[in-house]
Amino acid sequence: MAAIEQQGAASGRPGGSPETSFGDRFSMRTRRLVWVWSFLALPILFYAIIRFYPTFQAFYLSFTNWDLLRPAKLIGFANYIKLFKDPQFWKVFKNTFTYLIIGTPISLVTAFTIAFFLDRVRFMHNFIRALYFLPFLTTAAAMAWVWRWFYQPPPIGVINDVFSMLGIPQQPFIRSTDQALFSIMVTAIWAGLGFQIIIFMAGLRAIPSTFYEAARIDGLGEWAILRKITLPLLKPTTVFLVVFSSIGFLRIFDQVYNMTTNDPGGPLGSTKPLVLMIYQTAFNSYAMGYAAAQTVVLFTILLIVSLLQLWILREKK
């Protein structure tokens, strides 16, 4: 320390500090690296403490019987065995994958179709696009409540009122074990549509128009252009949206919870997704260990599904 101070004084800079000597001692490249890492350290530290530590903690908890009150005791795989024997888990598992397998393709095809045609519309283009985007900006809970009222039986449900005007029989919607899941899925698709349309349109705009011109000169039809040019060139966008939307459906919670608060995930568990089961196990029954095991299973599913999609839709070289 003393040596550094002397050095600073000798070089004649008042208030010579360790930084100057630090700067003198290291190369430009090293200094830049130190700067970069000192900026990166903050988010990394943040992520490590806020994200990764709890994640590892959850893995550990899934092997315990922690109930918040008593100290956690390791119980091996008991939570997982219980989970795989639990009929409710399999029902919830099936529901979650129904949301995923039916919801993702429908939402993507709809979003693409709308984006494809909206791209050609010039009349009130921005206004229409804003209309589609609006639901994405609205709070999920608020939308869920509006839809919940839409779906009510007469005399208050708007959809059923329209049905009765048209002479269509009344539908129970969220009061039915067969229709409830799809009724909720529709609202989730509708809510995410705006975002997907915007991304698809950005993808469509990014395709150089020269390709289309060349194709038209060669006499390709619209269908062939779509199949041979638009879709293949849109692949990065599609991959992103497939992964994004799948994760969204696997984690669906807000819509279901808010549309079924007086019988969460009901009727008869027919709409309950995995996340809602985790929530109830953890914060209604306080079975934290069991809930952690469910979380680990969800984590694994998300990981597998994401990797699988990236692999299937990978760029073939």
Next chain:
Amino acid sequence: MRKATLFAGLVAGFSTFAFNAAQAVEIEYWQYVFDTRVKAMDQLITEFQKANPGITVKQVTFPYADYQTRVIAANMAGNGPDVMQLFYGWLDKFVAGGLLAPLPKDAFPHAKIESDFFPIVKAMKRGDEYYGLPTAVRSLALFYNKKLFTEAGLDPNNPPKTLDEYVAAAQKIAKRDASGNLTVEGSTLDMGGQDHQWWREVLIRQFGGVPYTDNDQKVAYNSEAGIKALKFYTSLQLEKKIGAAGFMDEGQAAFRGGKAGMTIDGTFRLGAFKSIKDFEWGVTELPANAQGVRSNYASYFANGISAKAKGEELEASKKFLAYITSPAAMDIWLKTVGELPALRSAALTETNLKDPIYAPFLKGLEYAHTTLFMDEQAQRQNAIDMANRVLLQGQSVEDSIKQAAAAEQEIIDAAKP
């Protein structure tokens, strides 16, 4: 001489200071956020501090959804409340976790508790110890819409007294449009509301059974009485068609909207129904069965002393608990929150018994039962599912009861500490 006086003064000054220091105790009281409850507690604390100058009480509140987790987490961190409010159904969990101290017998003798409070206070007893006392209690009653009664040709001052009269009145009130859709319910059917309590503690008993045995640890409704009770309940929608589950989303919403003739609900709904402007409503006791058997479900939030309160804080907590469970405090609570006093002497006053709204609830308290839930949410869900299997999937009542009883037994066993 002057020095001596000064010294004496100093000594005196120090001793009063020391005396004050010994007396100045701060204790924390925790409850969940509900506007009128917080206001009532503020008022009680002011009164208490006036009477006990050495003690300050700090009220700490949390949103209801977080409350239990907060209490438990604070206990783990070692800085919980001294006196806390808890739902009676959480007691097993709180006792097992060592959150609560048994009430000291010198300040709260058992004989006095049992003679002065309504019998449902027993739900706060585990083994030989009481772990808390309520300020106020809640019970159920039948709310009815006087306007719809008059329109249906019924006497609005003579609400149904028996289950048969209840069904008959509801059938007269229920209205349907040309295509058969319900437009006005005779009575609401909402298992997710209070109907599961009605079925569990009232209907099963009226059909001659009991919902549980062994301190509510053994499910006993897979019986003839249980089947009859569920048949009666589901027939209200399926055969007698007095209402439909899910009509206007929730039973209380249908009643509030003037689209339901009757609904079964608790004292805690009084506040919400008081703002109804479109029609007059009344309250009556839950209907009796043909033999005149009545029952009711009562519940309450109790106040307990934390296991960590020691020494002066414990003494102060005892005084505070004694005050908030006194008749004077209950009177303030009734006026501010609208919940019924938990002490017989404070509840069954002439004014209260003459009150057309409080009286039916108070009568219900005399014969009310309190389910000792192990996992309230899961047990409620189980009852909802039981009814839905019959209403939506056409399962037979017998099978649904059997399935529900097995599932609930599993829930209870899993939640046992």
